[in-house]
Amino acid sequence: MLRTHTCGQLRESDAGSVATLCGWVDSYRDHGGGLFVDLRDRYGLTQIAFNPPDTPEEFIEASKDLRAEYVIEVTGNVAARPEGQHNPKLATGDIELRATGFRLLNKAKTPPVSPSAKATDLPGEELRLENRFLDLRRPSMQRAMMLRDKITKRMRDYFEEHDFVDIETPILGRSTPEGARDYLVPSRVHHGHFYALPQSPQLYKQVLMMAGYDRYVQVARCFRDEDLRADRQPEFTQLDLEMAFVEQDDIMGIIDGLVEKLAKEILDIDVKLPLPRMTYDEAMTRFGHDAPDLRFGLEIVDLTDLAPQSDFGVFKSVVDAGGHVRAICVKKGAEHYSRRGIDALTEFVKGYGAKGLAWFRVEAEGKLNSNIAKFFSDDLLAQMGERLGAEEGDLILFSADKWLGTCKVLHALRTKIGEEMKLYDEKDMHFSWVVEFPMFERTEDADNPQAEGKWSAMHHPFTAPLPEHLEYLESDPEKCRAQAYDLVINGSEAGGGTIRIHDAGTQSKVFSLLGIDKETAQDRFGFLLEALQYGAPPHGGIALGLDRFVMLFGGIDNIRDVIAFPKTQKASDLMTGAPGKVDARQLKELAVKVDM
Amino acid sequence: MLRTHTCGQLRESDAGSVATLCGWVDSYRDHGGGLFVDLRDRYGLTQIAFNPPDTPEEFIEASKDLRAEYVIEVTGNVAARPEGQHNPKLATGDIELRATGFRLLNKAKTPPVSPSAKATDLPGEELRLENRFLDLRRPSMQRAMMLRDKITKRMRDYFEEHDFVDIETPILGRSTPEGARDYLVPSRVHHGHFYALPQSPQLYKQVLMMAGYDRYVQVARCFRDEDLRADRQPEFTQLDLEMAFVEQDDIMGIIDGLVEKLAKEILDIDVKLPLPRMTYDEAMTRFGHDAPDLRFGLEIVDLTDLAPQSDFGVFKSVVDAGGHVRAICVKKGAEHYSRRGIDALTEFVKGYGAKGLAWFRVEAEGKLNSNIAKFFSDDLLAQMGERLGAEEGDLILFSADKWLGTCKVLHALRTKIGEEMKLYDEKDMHFSWVVEFPMFERTEDADNPQAEGKWSAMHHPFTAPLPEHLEYLESDPEKCRAQAYDLVINGSEAGGGTIRIHDAGTQSKVFSLLGIDKETAQDRFGFLLEALQYGAPPHGGIALGLDRFVMLFGGIDNIRDVIAFPKTQKASDLMTGAPGKVDARQLKELAVKVDM
Structure with missing residues (x-):
């Protein structure tokens, strides 16, 4: 390692020792006889003094060429700061590193987006996205990325403790044209055929339950080619899980425990379990919404x-x-x-x-x-x-x-x-469940007058009704409530799940109510219907929106601030220029052509 | 939970208690007066006795309808097996559950692929892939999936201990036509433009180093639209990492520690560190290959x-x-x-x-x-x-x-x-490094006579030469060795990495040697070249093949046996039928058409 310590590490107890740091010049003050530099890495800032007598004259001279964002490796003597110069706002504020030598690792042009926390004006988002390599160097972005890492890791730890198996499901899947639009990938081997990127691993995780995995979890990338709203991204990440031999209380109980752990370990908040539950009907009656803000x-x-x-x-x-x-x-x-x-x-x-x-x-x-x-x-x-x-x-x-x-x-x-x-206090966090959603709602689809007014599934067609509402499937679908549960945090739907249908008979009834005929069902979900015939256990699951979790736990409003390389609302990556033009040869191999 | 215990959990010390298990009927023996069933879940097998006096007559009768792969929930008395009937091969072999009642959770048709470990004939792979929901229920497949989960989780734990930040990079990226073929995704918003699925997160992770993340790790899905060999998949997973302010010994040292941990925790093997290193030249001289089997x-x-x-x-x-x-x-x-x-x-x-x-x-x-x-x-x-x-x-x-x-x-x-x-003993594991690879090799490309004989990068164009070989870039490229290192396990390349070029001047020289002109470089890697100008630290990294790791640690020969839902050699998913036909309307929205 080029360094012995990070820029957030040295303390007064290190005074008297020699250390080598590496980092970026956050700021510098030339005081004539020498230079003070705040050196930055993702762990913090350390003040470097290029002053006599510690620093030889040649290095003092050389240090005067340093500019913002230059990268250096600097060795020196750790010393307590002089009386009155301690900085209590900085973890390393009691010391400075008195340079005995340094090495310029790289220069930097004047950055269009300043990575320094001292910079007061944040440039427009377009410039930030174009220069994401600089924008991501800003401490607030680094905190968001590290928070995301920490939340994800704590989630994974929790599910490992609870015997879940992390299983990767395919990104190159089959298109099932329903819900949002699929992203399609032409096949080079099977001309005229396409893969679809998954909108969620829903069918795969149900298959995994039928395959006996019992407790599945995955931090899963999902894709929806939707018209983008401010808080949506073409690709997003969900904490996806499924359990067999359970009822809905078991799944909510598992998530209760996760919420308790995350609230404690990330925010040091004690959450009382079980989280409060409210039916859909009550939520609509009292708050007019199925994800009420209960702060x-x-x-x-x-x-x-x-x-x-x-x-x-x-x-x-x-x-x-x-x-x-x-x-x-x-x-x-x-x-x-x-x-x-x-x-x-x-x-x-x-x-x-x-x-x-x-x-x-x-x-x-x-x-x-x-x-x-x-x-x-x-x-x-x-x-x-x-x-x-x-x-x-x-x-x-x-x-x-x-x-x-x-x-x-x-x-x-x-x-x-x-x-x-x-x-409410901006730091309040309120977690609750909304349960007993309707199974069906009347389709509203201006583009498709044929579908208008027909029943569609409020969650998806694999959701099980409440056992005591099974009869309503035929007599009164509107009354039929689902074994469905949404996790609500501060008025945001942070996750949602259902118990799935595990018997072929109920599944047929639901398909027929939704107007999905046998042939269509077979074509789209044939393997799932097949799997239901070979010993499918009772099962259910949930998916939590990871991007949303990070936003809520970090008090961050913009989804693009919790994703390292996000797309704009027009689904472009301004740094790489994706999507881009491709060679005609590439398209020819895929047997597709552009047809404006 | 429908169960109190799993099928792998009960021991003689539980005798006298009441338990409820859920699982699949692995096998059954009708002995006239009653029935013995081996009940299976992913944790093991437990013998269930449907016999008087514990089991009421009605349940004994009902149990006789049970068939292989029926799913049941059964409650009973845990009892030590009678003298002489203990089964030392089974973790639960000292007890049986004497059923007092049971509930049929689901029936099963006769499975075309038997999930029982007792099944002697494994059907052909095509049938297994078509019925993956049954194939994945086989205990050997379940062991492989759980091994994969365990290896991945231990890796993540290790990198967390070492201050790495797990950062997700995009799946919808930009095509950089080089190396293998890209999978392309037409854009609905920008007609005539395409995303490409990443062959690796190489450029993103270098950007992350330039953005100051210092230690990045990701379990990353990668995509190559190659002609498939037996051991390749269109999508595969790599443990991808990058570090800043390091030299190649630091990266090899981090991986040494990972190998030691995995060998100990997964296989209970003590590995001596540092892992042995051999230069590329020595490996070729002594063994004729750059990933020699040193067992x-x-x-x-x-x-x-x-x-x-x-x-x-x-x-x-x-x-x-x-x-x-x-x-x-x-x-x-x-x-x-x-x-x-x-x-x-x-x-x-x-x-x-x-x-x-x-x-x-x-x-x-x-x-x-x-x-x-x-x-x-x-x-x-x-x-x-x-x-x-x-x-x-x-x-x-x-x-x-x-x-x-x-x-x-x-x-x-x-x-x-x-x-x-x-x-060698099949259980032997030999870990080593091969280092000092050539920077360049002569292109062999029958399809492209223009490229034939020109220099191409042995790793990729961002690889740094040995500092003492910098001069060979101009004088004798063939002699120039790279700061490159491959991890070799039992004669397989299990991972490979390099120190990257972090100064723009060297990067230009390498591009020019590779015949990549400025315009092309700007078009393909513009953002990386730009980022190099704004304070790029010295950095390098490595990627380990996760699929390969699971194969090597599990003694599994077929890559499709370590992936839950793999593709065939023709890149098809036989269970879902991907890739499939899509609606004309979908293609129209994307402004592409099929052109055979």
Whole structure:
């Protein structure tokens, strides 16, 4: 090794010894007689003094050519810093290395993205991605990468302790055109045939249960060729697991233990087990969303019975049409949101399908002031106020729409207000489960009118219904709830899983309900259906979003900041230029051609 | 959990307790009054007794319907087996579970591939791959998968202990048409552009060193669209690492420690460190190969000076043309290889480019008997015999050809004879390094006459020469040796690495020697060349073949037996049918079409 210590290692107890460090020049101060350099590596910073008498004149001279990001190897005497020059913010702040010699390992041009933590202006993301080799040198990116490594390693340790077998499943798989778009790979050996990159190892892990592996885990790369939203990447990583001879409590129990371990070891937070559980129906009723942020209250109150008693026509007509009137009561919201603030909220909810925003401010003595107050009798206002627990200074916000419409609007409002009014501490972590999801939902697919309104699987077609709901498969699919469970952290779906169907009969029923005929099922999932015939054990599993975990545990908002080499929203790698042009010869061998 | 114990867990000390097991019926014996079943899971086998008085009559009756691979959950009393019925070969062989009840979890059709270890006939590989869900249920496949998991986990533990950061690099990368063929992925967003699946994370890991990560590791999936040999797969896995501020001894030292740990923890073998090292030149001289099998001797002896003194024209003309005459002396080979055996060896070496095989048998009193003995004087025979250390009963085999030709033939002979004469114990493990590889070799590319005879990089164009050989880059490239090192286990290259070039000047010289002009270099590796300008530290790394490691540590010959879902030699997955046809709509979105 060129070095004896890292730049984060030396302490006052090392004073008097000789050390060699390697690293990048983070900053330098020429004080005439010599130079101070902060030398940086991923472990920290150490102050290097190029001063007499330790440093020979020639090295002092040479040191004056050092510039930011030059790479050096420097040997010197470890010494306590002079009185008054200690830096308590730095782990090595009690010492300096008094150079006796150094070697320039490499020069650096002036970097377009400064890797120094002292740099105040972070350049635009495009420049950072183009120069990822510099951007990744920034300490905050290094912390994110090291956090990712640590979370992944702790996960793997945990699953090893629990007898899971880590098994690699193929990246070159078979296309099963459903869900998101597949990335395709033309075959050179079988012209006209294509591999598909996996959207998840779902079918392989079910096969592994049928093959007796009993407890499978993999940190699995998954691919979806979707129109990219801010928080999606074409390739992403999930902690993927599956267990046999279990019920859903066993899988949630395993994940409970993992969450407890990670919270303790990564954040030093004690989590109480079992994690709280809430049904899908309760989550939608109380919070309007299946991944509610439980760091704060601001629950939804249903006023469908009271609201039409007013003279406000909108509420009446919505309820007459089978819709709902629901509201949230924002404590001390009246003060926080002025008329202009409320106008902004009104614009905001329009983005979620609302036509406007009805509101009340609670004034002295319970008086309600609003754009629509005149339509309500005092008695009705009192009844509503009581149900909402309204107090002076509160702001009440309404949504009147179909059930799902009110959920959408009030969830959006709740999330926005929770953030704007700081209803929770940013360091809070809240972990919970949402369970008993519907098996089926009505397809919404503007591109495919034939599918519109038909049943589709809320998770995937291999999900098992609750045993006591098996009968609903035929009598009332809408009522049928699944053995499905989502892990929710701070209002984000951090993972989701289900118990799978392990008998061929139930599987057939579900396929037929989803309109998947025998031939199609055979073509897409033939091997799974075949495997079900040869001794498939009861099994289920879950997948956790690793990228999401790192974001949540690291308090990082941008998914591209937890991935070393991410793609842009247009699925490009700005550093390498992928995707790129290829030689005609390559395409010819694959028997494909570009056809714009 | 449906079970209280696994099928490998119960011992005599558990006798008297009640347990519930789940698993597959491995075999059953109806003895009239009841049934014995061996129940199997991945942990082992347990004997279940469906007999009175423990088992109620109804369950005895029901148990008679059990067939191979039925899945059951069975509860019963753990009891010591009766005297004389203990099975010392089974971990659970001292007990049986006397069933008090059971539940059929799933039935199974008669399996085309029997998962029972008792099955004597292993079906053909095609049937096994088609029914991988059954094949993977066989205990020997389960052992291989668990060994793979264990090796991988121990590797990860080791690198965590040594401060490595595990960083994921992209699967959707940029094509750099060099080396093997890339797998290509058409982009839906950028029509006419393609991603390439990585042949290795080489450039990314070098970027990570330039970004200051210092010690990177990843268990990385790699892809090569090659014509498949028996031991290659389109996708394979390597333990990939890179270190900064190091020299090659540091990297070999890290791997030495890993080998010591794995040998101890996986095989309970003590390995002495440092692992022995041999230069490339020495390996070729003594063994004719750069990954010599050092479990046995049978070294090559050079007779180029002596051989032409005979009247044997072939030797003379080969040496006159600048070639070599080299031989191996097979101890007691004369007995092992009859005339017919030697004929077989003669046929064998023809597959390696030899025109025939000259040989001597050493008979009583050092007399040499052979097809060509008449051409040699007694004195010359004596001199050659002495150099070869020939004794009565030995067999001497010659190769006369250009240097590399003799290497190829004698290495092939040595390997074959080592195996056939059992010159080593199958359980032996020999670990060593081969170092100081040539930087360059002359291109052999029948498809590309322009490249023929030009220099190509033996490893890759980023490999650094030995510091003391820098001058040969210009004066004598052939002489120039690289800071390159291969890990060799039992005659297999188990890994290979190099110190990389970290200064732009040397990198330019190497590119120009390889005929890569500036524009091409910029187009392919622009970001790397750019990163070299901004403070690149000295760095180097290595990649170990994980599939190969599992084969070597598990004594497994077939690479497809260490991969859960491998491809055939035609790159097909016989279970899923990948690669498959895709919808025209999918291709249209990608702006490609099939063009046979």
